[in-house]
Amino acid sequence: MTLALIILRSLRQHALSTLITAGSIALASGLLMTVWTVKTQAQSAFTRTTTSFDAVLGARGSKLQLVLNAIFHLEASPGNLEQADYLYIKHHPLVKAAVPIAVGDNLRGYRLVGALTEMFTDIEIAPGKKFTLEPGGRIFSPMAKEAVAGSFAAAKLGLKVGDTFHPFHGLDFNPNDQHADLYTVVGVLQPTNTPADRVVWIPLHGLQTMNGHDPKYATQVSAVLVQLRTPAAGFLLDLMYNKQGNRLTFAWPVASIIADFFSKISWFDRVLALVAYLVALVATASVLASIYNSMSARQRDIAIMRALGARRRMIFGAVVGEAACIGGLGVAAGFVVYFVLFTVVAGLIRAQTGVVLDVWSGGRVLWLCPVAMVALCALGGVVPAVKAYRIPVAETLAPIS
Amino acid sequence: MNPPSTGPLLQISGLKKSFSSPEGGPRTIVDVPGFSLAAGAQLALRGESGSGKTTFLHLIAGILAADAGSIRIGDLDMAALGEPARDRLRASAIGYIFQTFNLLQGYSCLENVVLGMAFGGKADRSHANALLDRVGLSNHGRHYPRQLSTGQQQRVAVARALAKGPRLVLADEPTGNLDRKNARATLALIRETCREHGAALLLVSHDPEALGAFEEVRDFADINLAVKEAAS
Numbered sequence: 001m002t003l004a005l006i007i008l009r010s011l012r013q014h015a016l017s018t019l020i021t022a023g024s025i026a027l028a029s030g031l032l033m034t035v036w037t038v039k040t041q042a043q044s045a046f047t048r049t050t051t052s053f054d055a056v057l058g059a060r061g062s063k064l065q066l067v068l069n070a071i072f073h074l075e076a077s078p079g080n081l082e083q084a085d086y087l088y089i090k091h092h093p094l095v096k097a098a099v100p101i102a103v104g105d106n107l108r109g110y111r112l113v114g115a116l117t118e119m120f121t122d123i124e125i126a127p128g129k130k131f132t133l134e135p136g137g138r139i140f141s142p143m144a145k146e147a148v149a150g151s152f153a154a155a156k157l158g159l160k161v162g163d164t165f166h167p168f169h170g171l172d173f174n175p176n177d178q179h180a181d182l183y184t185v186v187g188v189l190q191p192t193n194t195p196a197d198r199v200v201w202i203p204l205h206g207l208q209t210m211n212g213h214d215p216k217y218a219t220q221v222s223a224v225l226v227q228l229r230t231p232a233a234g235f236l237l238d239l240m241y242n243k244q245g246n247r248l249t250f251a252w253p254v255a256s257i258i259a260d261f262f263s264k265i266s267w268f269d270r271v272l273a274l275v276a277y278l279v280a281l282v283a284t285a286s287v288l289a290s291i292y293n294s295m296s297a298r299q300r301d302i303a304i305m306r307a308l309g310a311r312r313r314m315i316f317g318a319v320v321g322e323a324a325c326i327g328g329l330g331v332a333a334g335f336v337v338y339f340v341l342f343t344v345v346a347g348l349i350r351a352q353t354g355v356v357l358d359v360w361s362g363g364r365v366l367w368l369c370p371v372a373m374v375a376l377c378a379l380g381g382v383v384p385a386v387k388a389y390r391i392p393v394a395e396t397l398a399p400i401s
Numbered sequence: 402m403n404p405p406s407t408g409p410l411l412q413i414s415g416l417k418k419s420f421s422s423p424e425g426g427p428r429t430i431v432d433v434p435g436f437s438l439a440a441g442a443q444l445a446l447r448g449e450s451g452s453g454k455t456t457f458l459h460l461i462a463g464i465l466a467a468d469a470g471s472i473r474i475g476d477l478d479m480a481a482l483g484e485p486a487r488d489r490l491r492a493s494a495i496g497y498i499f500q501t502f503n504l505l506q507g508y509s510c511l512e513n514v515v516l517g518m519a520f521g522g523k524a525d526r527s528h529a530n531a532l533l534d535r536v537g538l539s540n541h542g543r544h545y546p547r548q549l550s551t552g553q554q555q556r557v558a559v560a561r562a563l564a565k566g567p568r569l570v571l572a573d574e575p576t577g578n579l580d581r582k583n584a585r586a587t588l589a590l591i592r593e594t595c596r597e598h599g600a601a602l603l604l605v606s607h608d609p610e611a612l613g614a615f616e617e618v619r620d621f622a623d624i625n626l627a628v629k630e631a632a633s
Contacts, residue, residue, distance in 0.1 A: 001519070001524055002516070002519040002520065002524060005512065005515075005516075005519075009505075009507045009508055009512070010507070012507065013507040300503075301505050301506075301507070304503045304504075304505055305505070305516065305520070306464070306488070307462070307464055307491075307497055307499075307503070308491075308492065308497070308516060308517055308520050308561075309488055309489070309491045309492020309493070309520035309521055309565075310488070310492075310520045311485055311488045311489075311520075312484070312485075312488075313485075314520070393464050394456075394459045394464050394465050397464075397499070397503065
């Protein structure tokens with residue numbers, strides 16, 4: 001109780017420096033938790049997103065570009081495949097399912113993806129989970145000018161069942177490049193927390209034959225999403241398409257391609273983490289400096305307490321405890337910083353990729369970082385605590401006039 | 402409250418304390434061959450500034466460690482104890498009243514009094530309130546020292562010194578910063594409250610008026626041989 005009273009009064013007596021120092025701890029811990037959580041969650045979410053498909057078949061080019069384009073609906077398509085290529089892999093005995101998609105148009109920046117109805121009736125987007133429509137909606141008819149909007153795209157575009165729209169040509173929105181075709185929204189998908197939420201789905205035939213598209217490409221597809229019967233099938237198809245062939249690219253295994261991608265940009269993670277660690281270090285040093293600098297002003301109070309019977313170790317503990325409390329206050333405020341930063345970053349990632357990150361799924365960093373920060377602050381308090389410990393009582397209590 | 406007793410509470414023998422002098426070499430400040438104070442007694446020591454009175458009180462309180470000798474307070478020899486044990490003894494048995502009050506400015510008057518007993522293991526707020534009431538500051542518990550007059554501040558210091566129920570109260574020029582009226586009142590308060598609590602009182606001062614309030618007054622120079630040596 002006495003120790004708590006001493007710590008509380010000291011924090012109050014030095015309220016300004018306490019607030020400033022706690023603020024720097026808040027920024028440091030918030031930044032550290034955000035960087036760490038976004039990094040681990042993004043990696044895990046991107047890898048998890050790919051688990052419903054084993055591979056992507058597309059035009060010759062980068063595997064990563066193919067995966068980003070076909071699964072994450074990012075990047076441009078590296079080119080098209082002929083109908084025969086799609087049919088070949090669809091009927092290949094090693095292939096469980098092959099789902100073609102076509103891209104090339106958008107609705108005010110949100111990508112239109114041409115697909116078959118099997119995408120919604122047969123394919124599991126996650127184990128045991130298929131696309132589900134919001135009440136009142138249905139899947140588009142394969143030959144009709146109808147659309148099914150992903151949840152995020154529908155919310156952002158304000159689409160609901162019965163709305164109509166004219167698609168825009170290209171993957172980037174250009175208001176002057178509008179198609180004459182008129183599509184009607186017949187369904188809105190429930191959120192899947194995958195990139196599919198950012199897409200407006202239309203029939204494959206519709207996208208292939210869109211008014212203004214070159215008719216000679218009307219049977220081509222942009223990519224084929226593939227589910228294999230066995231893992232070994234991937235080796236054979238990889239050999240066939242990538243090593244023996246030179247016309248198409250078989251991006252397999254998808255999860256490994258994404259993991260490679262994250263591995264290639266891991267230097268960026270490390271730089272961010274380094275910055276966060278440095279900020280944490282500076283914040284800890286600020287605790288040390290702020291208490292140490294105020295030690296001259298505290299000397300007399302400490303000497304008085306010693307004269308009243310306070311032991312050196314209690315004074316030492318009070319200073320270390322004060323530093324830990326500043327750390328604790330900072331970390332508590334750090335959760336607010338973390339929440340705000342994470343919400344902004346997660347919002348950006350969702351808007352750009354459709355991948356949803358959960359602010360409360362930070363895992364062990366959400367307790368490890370606060371504990372480490374408080375421990376570091378307490379450690380920062382040791383230096384001024386030693387100074388307090390050594391204060392000579394009799395000399396300090398000499399009368400002042 | 403400690404029961405009044407005439408037995409010896411404080412017994413000092415062969416007490417010595419030296420400091421390094423600016424010229425180099427040790428300079429003896431305190432050299433007290435023998436001194437005693439009975440439990441519940443009240444004694445004033447007369448001494449000029451610089452005569453080592455404060456050092457003497459610091460030695461008794463265990464704030465300073467003695468170079469030689471013994472300072473028996475009850476059954477314990479303060480001079481033979483290590484610093485943590487001296488702190489414990491001071492926290493439980495000795496009240497200290499300073500010339501400059503030495504109240505903690507960031508703490509309320511009540512908290513100052515509570516801290517006076519807290520380091521000895523007690524933190525009884527109702528007892529602290531009762532003491533503030535006794536020194537005439539019943540409505541000032543939540544005030545901060547800066548909000549009080551100097552006389553009121555010294556009364557808080559008196560309450561703080563008595564909070565732990567000490568057997569011995571040391572008062573170092575307690576009226577040195579007060580005007581004559583406040584000095585008289587404070588001195589009377591210290592003596593009365595010490596008597597009420599059965600605490601022995603050892604006061605040092607150079608103020609004739611303060612010393613005049615005591616039945617028993619001794620010259621510090623008669624006790625401390627270092628004063629005579631310095632004079633010669």
